[in-house]
Amino acid sequence: MNITMIPYQIRATLLQLEPSTDLNWERVLYQIFDEANMEVREEIDRQILKPKEIQWNRTENTFEFKITNSLESLKHRLDNERMRSIANKLSNSLHWLEQITDCVQIADYLENTLHQIDLIPVDDHLGLQREKLLIRRVFLQDVAKLVRHLNMRIYPNVRDLTIKQIKCFIVEVFIKQQLLGYWFKPILTKSSTLFNHPFFKYFIVSEQKIRKFDIVKTSEFIYLIAPIQHFEQNPYSIRRFLFEEHIEYNNQIYLTGLVIDPKQIGENAYRLQTDQLVQKMVTIQHQVHRDVIEIVQEFESFTETKLLPFLMQPFGMGGKNSDFVAQNHVKTIEQMLIANLLMPLRNAVKNDLSHLEEFEYLFMSVHRIFSEILSHYRDFKEQPALFFNAHVQIFEYRLLAYLKLLEKRKDEIFVPMSKQEWQVMHERSQQPLKKLQEIMSDQVKDYNELKLYIQQLKHEQNQVNGSLLKKIVKGGKVEKDIQQAKHAAMIIKKQTYLDVLSVPKGLSKYSVFIEFESITSLSELERHYAFPSGDNGIIRFPFLMKIPENLADFDFEAFHASIYLD
Structure with missing residues (x-):
């Protein structure tokens, strides 16, 4: 089956279109639709116009936008x-x-x-x-x-x-x-x-x-x-x-x-x-060594000549498993960024910079570059082959969180430090994940023992139910023991859930609550928190923690396994 693709530049233009602000939004659409065939028009309508509440009249080839909300x-x-x-x-x-x-x-x-x-x-x-x-x-x-x-x-x-x-x-x-x-x-x-x-x-x-x-x-x-x-x-x-x-x-x-x-x-x-x-425009003057300027130029060159063209390539599946292909594609993007931005950034702030003005220049440059990458990643993930793909969405959260954590921890990364000071900052950055692992370590033994005990009781209950005499003598006690054990397991589960949620609250400088720290309204069914990962939170993208909004949906075992995977 042939998939109709919206060309990247057209997609990027349309995703920036805001009919509530742009006077020329109709003119932009007419220009694009005049050159597009019917299949591309249909895809634009389905993927982009409808979510923006723009109505396309196919017969008249006209557009209408009505704001449905007001204060x-x-x-x-x-x-x-x-x-x-x-x-x-x-x-x-x-x-x-x-x-x-x-x-x-x-x-x-x-x-x-x-x-x-x-x-x-x-x-x-x-x-x-x-x-x-x-x-x-x-x-x-x-x-x-x-x-x-x-x-x-x-x-x-x-x-x-x-x-x-x-x-x-x-x-x-x-x-x-x-x-x-x-x-x-x-x-x-x-x-x-x-x-x-x-x-x-x-x-x-x-x-x-x-x-x-x-x-x-x-x-x-x-x-x-x-x-x-x-x-x-x-x-x-x-x-x-x-x-x-x-x-x-x-x-x-x-x-x-x-x-x-x-x-x-x-x-x-x-x-x-x-x-x-x-000539009267404000410029930011920096007393920066040539080596630092070259580091930024290398970041800019990588972004412009390698990363963005890679994101702009049409994403086809070639008959393979779509989830597997998307996951590998995202891994490639992550590896490119780690090798060409994150690792050199860590090396620069740790070894190559000498005074505050150079750190400030590097921070502002990296902030600008990552903001640009984020906007292009949004265009990339809006391709139909990537709709609703969890790997693609999760990496966007991690990209956003990396930028947010650079902002929050600017005074712990972009400043001159000795080796000892660097180690202190690194240990601070790892606090949230260590705290989560401590919480789970404290609770998992008792929780697993209770789960095993419940299984044994259920096995005993099955034996009791097979014998009328045992059912008369022991049936009520076994059922009561099962309910008490389940209640004890629920208490552990609830306390763990509350303790886990307290970690990002208590360490807000080292965490990003995705649903609250972006202007995008996300699911009300689950929360996403991100924490620094790697050397001083620089050389790896943040660890992402997903936790359901409701305690009833909290899977103790799955969560325990997830905090040791990155």
Whole structure:
């Protein structure tokens, strides 16, 4: 049977499409559908459009998108009373936003409100987390729709920003990035026809190599976003984009973002003005040894020339067992990353760097590279041959967790250390897994003895049931012993379950709760926790622990076996 494949670049483009933010989403679809045959169109509709709630009319070849949720409806539909109250307050706040004209106030409102939503406590409750993520997404969609129609005013600025450009940035850069999170992907220079224009090819690209700015393409404009100094900052912050830093003593202005209008790049005066503004963009200056720069360049080269092309290859089964082929493919990806990124990264931080600025430069570079890998891995795993494949999904969790743990443990990895200090940090990183193994070691002997005892009692019960006299004399006692043993086993199982869940809570710096630390709503039936693995948590991808949400589904023996497998 022939499987219709959606070409990688088309899939990548469509996965970045957000009809709630992108003004040109229909135009993008028309361009793709005009060149695609009916089989590819059908696959696009099934795999991508339907999950995005885009309706395709085959007869008319038209598209329709309707947002089915709003804060106004959520305040009545959510299960939890507190969440309904939060949705109601947010809905009321939008009425206030409608009256605001100051773009800085709008930025403050939006960024502060999002921060407050992210701080809503849900006490590790997966159902509440799902509702919290839904509130967050619907809030962003409501704001995106509202911003387009706000009567906004702007302060004088050296970039001559227009209201249209600011609205586009708020909706198609900031809000879209908040919706997609790590999966938000700025355009790649080599994959865009835009860079065939000499101005981009010979000026913007060369400046990007020096200044390391992101290039983000929206429906109407191109945004150049300066790099951040600390990973906790959001490079796509609205306030950051609006701000222009004036240094009076040398009459300088520094910019963190620029807008390029593709319709005007044919004009000499416009190109000259853009050139002058690019020179005012903030750059992060690092006093870094050439060896460290070369390490980063090797990471970038591996990612761009080997890993990403490998991910872009169509994934075919060739008549083999699909699960086996997918598992081996993921193992190959993992081995490539370990050999070319993880091992060299450990060697660099352990042996090659000398001062904090070099560590900071390496961390920021690795963070950027892994964020890019994550966004491309998402495109890879959306191939039909990999749908619902556990190996493929689990490795994405481990990729995400590796990046999260680098963030959490930055002060224990990306700093100068002696051999003794390194060993201390390594031992700290192994605490969660050791604690889990200790918990299971303490309980497994008693649990196994009880299971064996129950089996013996059941065997004795079968013998009793075969004899009327034994049944009269011993039947009730055997049944009572079985129930008592089962109760004792359940107590061990329950205590183990609670002790296991306490590990990531008590060692939050060394753990990632996947369902809570990504903006993707996952299953409510199970939890995934990740812990550092390998030398100081660097040379291996994190150990992933899966545990059911309900105690009744907790398999003691299977869990015990799993914590010794990586």
